[in-house]
Amino acid sequence: MIRKRHILAVMALLTAFHASSQQLKPAMNEALQRAYSASVRAHGFDTARQVQNSSQFSAVVVSADGYVLTVAHAIRPGLTYKLRFPDGRTAIAAGLGTITMRDSSGMPDMAMMKIIEDGPFPFAPMGASTAVRKGDGVVGISYPEKLAQTFPTVRYGTVIQPDTRYRFMQTSCAMEPGDSGGPIFDLAGRVIGMNSRCNLTIRENYEVPVDLYKLYWTALQQRKAWGQWPDQTDSLPGEQIAPAPAAMTAIAPNGLTGSVTITSDMDGREQLQCGTVLAEAPPAYRKLKGSFIISKSSCVGEWPVIAGKKAQILARNEEQDLVLLQIDARISNGVRLSADTLTPSIGSWLFTALPKGEEKHGVISCAPFALAVKKHPGFLGAPARFIDNAVTLTNIAPGSPADKAGWKRGDKLLKVDGVSLEKPEDYAIQVQPRSPGEKVSFTLQRQDSLFTQEVVLAEPQRSQHPAEHFEGRASLRADGFRHVFAHDAWVTASECGSPVFDTDGVCHGINIARFSRTVTLVTPSADILYWLNGLKKA
DSSP states (O other): OHHHHHHHHHHTHHHHTTTSOTTHHHHHHHHHHHHHHHEEEEEEEETTTTEEEEEEEEEEEOSTTOEEEEOGGGOOTTOEEEEEOTTSOEEEEEEEEEEOOTTTTTOSOEEEEEEOSOOOOOOOOBOOGGGOOTTOEEEEEEOOTTTOOSSOEEEEEEEEESSOTTSOEEESOOOOTTOTTOEEEOTTSOEEEEEEEEOSSTTOEEEEEHHHHHHTHHHHTSSOEESSOOSOOOOOOOOOOOOOOOOOOOOOOSOOOOEEEEEEEETTEEEEEEEEEBSSOOGGGTTSOSEEEEEEGGGOOEEEEETTEEOEEEEEETTTTEEEEEESSOOSSOBOOOTTOOOOOTTOEEEEEOGGGOEEEEEEEEEEEEEOOOOOOOBOOOOEEEETTEEEEOOOOTTSHHHHTTOOTTOEEEEETTEEOOSTTHHHHHHTTOOTTOEEEEEEEETTEEEEEEEEOBOOOOOOSGGGSOTTOOOSSOOOEEEEEEEOOOOOGGGTTOEEEOTTOOEEEEEEEEOSSSOEEEEEHHHHHHHHHTOOOO
16 A cells, blocks of 8 residues: 555656746656656565575666666675565666775775566666756655665755766765665756765765766676776767756745744753644644644653743643643644645655744655654674674674673674574574663684673664764654655754645644654644544543
């Protein structure tokens, strides 16, 4: 059912960009639908054991017979990969060539795969990155690993630098882990770059220009890891269609209102959080005077104050992370929620109203979906590889439980809680389900000696990847929602609770969580109303 909703949403991808000028619509209709259908989720795949054997990444099919572009740090020549198209179709691809300079920190980060099954396959044409200009609009379609969904998310950005000194293109189209190898399109739906890396600031996203793939097309077709620029060069023309529209303009509706700041006490510290003023009182509280405000429950503590007035907490919904508050003062310009409001199409502009008349905008990234609670496995700190038919430790993280237990690089891990590790995937199968604080027994071999130790797993370490250190941080409660949709506006954790509107000024819900660098989640208006209408006065 979720897959069907996403396919139907993509069919309306053109009208999704309804805030753009009318002349953009015909140019973006079929082209962007084709771009979406050609953007694939990928991971390493052991065809003999039928198991995944690498982290997921993104890629794009650029020919009907199944040539696929991605980046070098995601694949290895000769290995096999499983691809999943947005419509649910899957295919097996083989890793072909990669180009990574030995002395340049993983640049230029180019790679190609080829689907080994019979086509034809959905594909997107390659454009010309040399034709890209500063300020041009771009669309990214990738599969963020943290979100862990089978459908991609759509983002909009602009070109900041068409050609950096490292031969990358820089855009404001944000990326995060899992997006590596994902395509960047011009507004005619042509591939112009491939996601490679990002930096700390959210506007620092770097893509490999597609013209480099065309220049070394023949070399990339060889199953070889190139450590220097290949001598042989060639080029392939981009599809001969009309020039892409340069950019889209986000035109906010007049009078974006309804957002207030809530001050409360969270374990002895002051917490500032946005809230949304309701135009109407919930049915159970219509006899109360004043104003009613909803917000993100986990970010509203004790003794809340709104507009200088003490607020009363009327109800909390832990499942949806919602809170209803009331103050004995009237705040004008409240937001009207409707159960009949349908989520706009993927790619539609969405505007977040903030206090003091400020706003932020982005595009809707995906149709509504359920987001399960993300279980955080216990941290051991001992990555390993399957070497000589044994799980062999390749590194020991300083200060980790494995380090404190005295484990060393090269130790062989034989058993976990008495279960033998006989296959490469057995290590992850036995350890990943364990929680922080859990005591686990490990049997290891060091040279000719065997020993067994009990180790207590720690809380997972915060990743040092730049994507985990973006401005405004992720919300502490960012998952476990039964019905949300995503957009790409850079809303901070403290701005959650604020209302979101389409270009016609219709409220579609409230921001409920900043999930990651590229994803902000919204609880739809209908879900909020369902809860409010079911409340009984305390």
